[in-house]
Amino acid sequence: MTQRIVLIGAPTDIGAGARGASMGPEALRVADIKPILESHGLSVEDHGNLAGPTNPWLPPVAGYRHLAEVIEWNRAVHDAMLAALQAGQLPILLGGDHSLAVGSISAVARHCRAVGKKLRVLWLDAHADFNTSTITPSGNLHGMPVACLCGHGPAELVSMSDQVPAIEPWNIYQIGIRSVDQGEKRFVHEMGxxxxxxxxxxxxxxxxxxxxxxLGLDDNTHLHVSFDVDFLDPEIAPGVGTLVPGGPTYREAQLCMEMIADTGRLASLDVVELNPALDVRNKTADLAVDLIESLFGKSTLMRRS
Incomplete structure (x- = not known):
C-alpha cells in the first residue's frame, strides 16, 4: 500500500532567539519537498500552513518568552498532527522553531497510547533542549521542548498529551548534541x-x-524523528539561527537517515529551525530535503533486505 504523507506547515519563530524560522515551511516547498517525495512513489498531500499568533518579540516573563503564543501554536500543531495520525497518515511537520515539537510529539504520544504502540523518538539536534524556566539563560522556549515533554515546564505544555509526562526520558534518544547549557547539563544527567x-x-x-x-525497534514501535537542521555542521547547513561548529558531515547525516529508513518504522517527522534569512541560495533547505528523501528510502543502489 502506498504510504500516505501529509505536510503540515507551522510558520513561526515564536520560541526562537532569532527571527526567520517562520519562513522555513516555504523554503522547504521551494526545495520541492512534495514532488521529490512523490518521485519515490509516495502519496503526498500538502495541507498548507497552520495559523497562529504573530511574534511580538518581547523579553521573557518569569523565565519564558512568548509563553501564551507558544502554547497557542503548539495546540494547533498537536491537533493537526493527531488528526493525520488518526487518519492513518504519516505527518511531516514543517517548522518553524523546535518549541513546536511539544505539540507534535504530545500528539504522537497520545496516538501511540490509543493504539497500544511503543514510542521511540530520535532527537537530531546540536542542543539537548532540556532547559527549564529556572535554568534557561535566555527564556527561549525552543530550548525547552524535551524538558516539557518529560514533565518539566509550564502546565499547559506539559499536559498537552493525555498524560503527564507525555513521554519518559527512556523514550528519547538524542543524537549529534554538542551545545548544552551549564544548568541544563546537570539536569540531563539527573534525568538519565x-x-x-x-x-x-x-x-x-x-x-x-x-x-x-x-536497538530493539519492532513491529509495534512508532518511530518519530525530530530533525533540527542545526544538527548538521554549519559548513554544509548555514541556514539556522543557532550555529554550532562540529556537527555531522554530509555523509554522516546521510548514513543516519539511511539507517532510519532501513528500519521501515518511521511514522512521523518534524523538520525544524530552518532559517532562510540566514541561508545561502536555499542551500540548507535543499540539503534538508535531500536528507528527508533518504529518510524515505533514497539510496545509491538497490539494497538487499
Whole structure:
C-alpha cells in the first residue's frame, strides 16, 4: 500500500532567539519537498500552513518568552498532527522553531497510547533542549521542548498529551548534541537521558551510534524523528539561527537517515529551525530535503533486505 504523507506547515519563530524560522515551511516547498517525495512513489498531500499568533518579540516573563503564543501554536500543531495520525497518515511537520515539537510529539504520544504502540523518538539536534524556566539563560522556549515533554515546564505544555509526562526520558534518544547549557547539563544527567553527543559519534562512528539508537525497534514501535537542521555542521547547513561548529558531515547525516529508513518504522517527522534569512541560495533547505528523501528510502543502489 502506498504510504500516505501529509505536510503540515507551522510558520513561526515564536520560541526562537532569532527571527526567520517562520519562513522555513516555504523554503522547504521551494526545495520541492512534495514532488521529490512523490518521485519515490509516495502519496503526498500538502495541507498548507497552520495559523497562529504573530511574534511580538518581547523579553521573557518569569523565565519564558512568548509563553501564551507558544502554547497557542503548539495546540494547533498537536491537533493537526493527531488528526493525520488518526487518519492513518504519516505527518511531516514543517517548522518553524523546535518549541513546536511539544505539540507534535504530545500528539504522537497520545496516538501511540490509543493504539497500544511503543514510542521511540530520535532527537537530531546540536542542543539537548532540556532547559527549564529556572535554568534557561535566555527564556527561549525552543530550548525547552524535551524538558516539557518529560514533565518539566509550564502546565499547559506539559499536559498537552493525555498524560503527564507525555513521554519518559527512556523514550528519547538524542543524537549529534554538542551545545548544552551549564544548568541544563546537570539536569540531563539527573534525568538519565540517552545522549549520543558528538564525542560519542567521533569515537564510535555514526554506524555504531545509530545501531544503539535503533536497538530493539519492532513491529509495534512508532518511530518519530525530530530533525533540527542545526544538527548538521554549519559548513554544509548555514541556514539556522543557532550555529554550532562540529556537527555531522554530509555523509554522516546521510548514513543516519539511511539507517532510519532501513528500519521501515518511521511514522512521523518534524523538520525544524530552518532559517532562510540566514541561508545561502536555499542551500540548507535543499540539503534538508535531500536528507528527508533518504529518510524515505533514497539510496545509491538497490539494497538487499
Amino acid at each position: 537521558l540517552d545522549v549520543f553527543d558528538m564525542r560519542f559519534i567521533d569515537e564510535n562512528g555514526m554506524r555504531h551510534t545509530m545501531e544503539q539508537a535503533l
